[in-house]
Amino acid sequence: MMKNKKMIILLVITILSLTVLTACGEKKPTLNVYNWGDYIDKEVLKEFEEEFDVKVRYEDFGTNEDLYVKVKQGGSSYDVIFPSDYMIERMIKEDLLVKLDKYNIPNMDKIDDRFINLDYDPANEYSAPYMWGTVGIIYNKTMVDPLTKWADLWDEKYKDEIIMLKSQRDTLAVALKKLGYSMNTRDMGELEEAKAELIKQKPLVYSYLGDEIKGEIVGENAGVGVVWSGDAVTMIRQNPNLEYVIPEEGTNLWFDAMVIPKSAENKELAEKFINFMLRPEISAKNADYIGYSTPISAARELLPEDIKNSLVAYPTDDMIKNVEIFKDPTDIIAEYDRIWTDIMSEE
């Protein structure tokens, strides 16, 4: 008797779980989106769901490398992902992306000319730009003297005020630019020089952080930080004492774009999503919410005055005349790692 009872219970559980699963399967088509953390206005997703009568499953990642590992290892299938420039270059090289069917994405025309056919995707076959920006220095006017160049981050008077990025690449780029080298250099001598610079700077640094930088600077725990321009916009909104500068030596110009991985299950819907995201009013809504800069002029026009005319989000051509875009570093990544560990093991 007991045994029978158990069998029945087991059966019921199995059937129940099966029905739950199939119920999921019968629902509306699902779109899997994988984007940076805190990088979209969730309202936009809701609008998409309603308009196209679909379900969006949204997940986020912290670094390009996290994203790369997930996509490359398989096991999870995303329909739309948002890598940055150099990662797109790498993914194209490794044949991880599918070409976009431009016929399904008419809004591609709305993108400003200077944001298409860039080096990482020369014929613009694979990617549709989402946001762009620069890397620069943010400082608190009430706490420290103004900074204008990367070299200022080596000035003794800012001791224990400086927060650097906890990112091998971005922080090495700061040192390389300070020295007047290309941040895409493959020259070991130049990289060693940059390492020496960063070791020299380390006693002045308050901490090396990721996204926590925003809270620390806004909360005035430190006066100087290296940040991405979009974050700077948000931070200045929260604390008007802050000021963002693009350093004189030049900096990194970056792009995050929407692409479709080979493993995507719903390419058609993914293209609809990309097209939707490129609508000026949607792009504007996102840009207003996250603070980053839209590559669509028509969207910029729809933004509130303070952001539309912000030199942080939309610098003049003169301000970004000596910028560089990151190139795929795969061949030199082990050296970056060694250099970074050397810096981080210094007392």
Add this chain to the structure above:
Amino acid sequence: MKLKRAAYPYIVWMMVFILMPLLLIVYFAFTSGDSQSFLDFTFSLNNFKRFFTPTYLKVLTRSVNLALLSTIISLIVGYPLAYIISKEKSKRQNIMILMLVIPMWMNFLLRTYAWLTLLGRNGFINNILAKIGVSPLNLMYNNKAILLGMVYNFLPFMVLPIYSVLTKIEKNLIEAAEDLGANSITIFRKVIFPLSLPGVITGITMVFIPAVSTFVISDLLGGGKYSLIGNVIEQQFRVTGDWHFGSALSIVLMIFILITMAFTSKIDKEKEGGGGGLW
């Protein structure tokens, strides 16, 4: 080898979730190649060669030093605490142990984050100091903060095993020592402490192992300024994407922990204290 049928699920569990991953790590550690195509890997000792360079040895040394230091501090703070608790009436004992354990019901990350708001430049402690006219201290983002985080998070793992051993010591033994004329210091030195050693050994291993492999505490409280071996391993998987080197580092760390455990369990056996530890 006869196994009860009830043991099979555990055997399967161990094969799938313990043995297989370990074998995979060993496989990755002794090979190199493009991390995605398993069959193209070639045998290589380069990962270990790379580890035995000053850069990475320095990181391991620092991790071990910090972990040892935090273990010693935990012992110095934890032993008297366990002793005091074990001397209380059993009702109060339970309350005190509960108070020690309740913080552990909260997420580890959250508890460590809490220190940020306490130690920060505009944090709680500095605000109070400012009120009494002391200039703000730099409490965050240094080795001391990492150490504090380790001791704070792992202290219960030291206290609990020592406490559980102490409460099991036969009262008769202490009374016998008293009858034979030993004073309280001698009793502690010759009876209580030797009998509590198994708990101490367990406590040491349970604090040392998580402390030597942590990467969260050094990240949050060290402000990313000081890499520990755990950080370098994390870096291999999350930033560099070099799973081979990451696996090799993990193996070095595992061997290191095994050696410490062998060492401590040897002391344990020599002292012939029976049971009472957590394993």
